[in-house]
Amino acid sequence: MSRSRLGFALVVGPLVALAGCGDEEVRRGDEGCSVLEQTGCASGLACEEVEDGEPACFTPLVVRGRVLDAGTAAGVAGAHVIARDANSAAVSRVAVSGPDGGYALQVAAKRDREGRPVVASVTLRADAAGYQSFPRAPRVALPLDLATATGKPLAIESVATEILLLELEDVAGLGTVSGTVAARAPGGTLVTAGGATGVADFDGAFTVFNVPAGSHEVRGYAEGLRLASARVAVDAGRVTSGVVLSSLGEARAAVSGKxxxxxxxxxxxxSVILVPVETFDASAKRGEAPRGLRVGGVRGGFVIEGVPDGTYKVLAAFENDGLVRDPDTSIGGTAIVEITVADADVSLSESFKVTEALAVIRPGAERMDEVQGTPEFVWADDSSEGRYEIQVFDAYGNLVWEDPNLPSVSGNAEVKVTYGGPPLEPGMIYQFRATSMSKGQNATPLSQTEDLRGVFLYR
Incomplete structure (x- = not known):
């Protein structure tokens, strides 16, 4: 992490124009500027990191888009939108959508010496009262490359900045919790309350929508942060504000395994991720990983450092990498592991078994597809199977249809199955999951489609 990210005021040279940037993008300052605190720049400019140089002041890069109701395509007003980097750390404050769902989000963007944004991938998160948060597995956010920003001032607006939100099935009895994560570098902290979640921005400000009425413990999770929880009383239709999650020092625990x-x-x-139990959906076997509680490039042993106190599910091969957790629970190393971290290291005694996934062909092979009529599900054949099982879930994790007795195929590279369940709801997002089973009466699972593929929007 650079010194500017930690909030040090860094002094740069005298006021000069940056070559190739035009009159509106300048580097300033006798007094210097701080990236984290956003001080030291003239009005309308933002302090940004500079590749191979000291932080300087630039015209901000803006991400523009709309937040829409997935069912009606109408704009969602009052949605909170934030940008996060590859580690889920916040790289923006919060933008609030207008009456038509439109938003403009100023995003921190590292620059080269000419003031152009360097290649950097960010994703968007959106939350709103009465709607499911985005992204939420199996839905994933499309990455935005900040280097593709164009115009003056620099801006990005694309299909990836149009966010579809799903209306919750039951909004009665829900309230809102808002407050601050009072710690160093709080941006991206995952905040949980009553099973609902929110995320803190640059300044630590957070809002958690759709919290059930009642008494709840509010907790914050992020790599390296140990935060005190707060007990709150939530009333339906009201905002419980002023909640403070204060720092208890640095989180130093490590979770290791193989x-x-x-x-x-x-x-x-x-990859391996840690998912707080209060975000885990047992039926769909998915949850939310807090900032930094992930390790990639795992071939054998792994270590996740800076883990805050809490109880977690440990998920391996959850992301799209051609692999899945071995689904055969009759052998060791295949069950989902739960751990509790209490300011001490945790070493997992048994290794996770991971195997090759069944490749999804359609829908949802690479991204969420739109589907009309009666869906057909297609995946690659597993040559050693005795039969297949298929399940279809809606975006809330509800099982809407399954067929556990699909015959095996021979001489085919693809398995094709036509949906046979109740009518699908237009505007709803679904996912199909296929499992190959071994031969014989006591069949066991061999492999599955990946956790985040097979996703489609029904029109």
Whole structure:
């Protein structure tokens, strides 16, 4: 982490124009500027990191888009939008959508010497009262490359900045919790309250929508932060404000273990994430990973450092990498592990078994597809299977249809299955999951489609 990210005021040279940037993008300052505190720049300019140089002041880069109701395509007013980097750390404050769902989000963007944004991937998160947060597995946010910003001032507006939110099934009895994470570098802290979540911005400000009425413990999770929780009383239709999650010092615990990759292409690697139990959906086996509580490039042993106190589910091969957790729970190393961290290291005694996934062909092979009529689900054949099972979930994690007795195929590279459940709801997002089963009466699972593929929007 650079010194500017930690809030040091860094002094740069005298006021000069940056070559190639035009009159409106300048570097300033006898007094210097701070990236974290956003001080030291003239009005309308933002302090940004500079590649191979000291932080300087620039015309801000803005991400523009709309937040829409997935069912009606109407704009969602009052939605909170924030940008996060690859580690889920916040790289913006919060933008609030207008009456038509439109928003303009100023995003921190590291620059080169000419003032152009360097290649950097960010994703967007959106939350609103009465709607499911985005992204939420199996839905993923499309990455935005800040280097693709154009215009003057620099801006990004694309299909990836149009965010579809799903209206909650039941909004009665829900309230809102807002407050501050009072710690160093709080941006991106995942805040939980009554099963709902929010995320803190640059300044530590957070809002958690759709919290059930009642008494709840508010907790914050982020790599390196130990935060005190806060007990709050939530009333339906009201905002419980002024909640403070104060720092208890640095989180130093490490979670370590081993992943065993079997029956998969050579040289494969995967990732491991920690998911707070209050965000975990047991039926769909998914949850939210806080900032930094992830390790990638895992081929064997792994360590996740700076883990805050809490109880977590440990998920391996959750992301799209051609691998899945071995679904055969009759053997060791395949069950989902739960751990509790209490300011001390945790070492997992048994390795995770990971295997090659069943490749999704359609829908949802690479991103969320739109589907009309009666869906057909297609995936790659597993040559050693005795039969297949298929399940279809809606975006809330509800199982809407399953068929556990699909016959095996022979001589085919693809398995094709036509949906046979109740009518699908237009505007709803669904995911299909296929599992290959071994032969014989006591069949066991062999492999599955990946956790985040097979997602589609029904029109």
């Amino acid at each position: 992943v065993s990759i079997v029956d998969a292409p050579g040289g494969s690697e995967t």
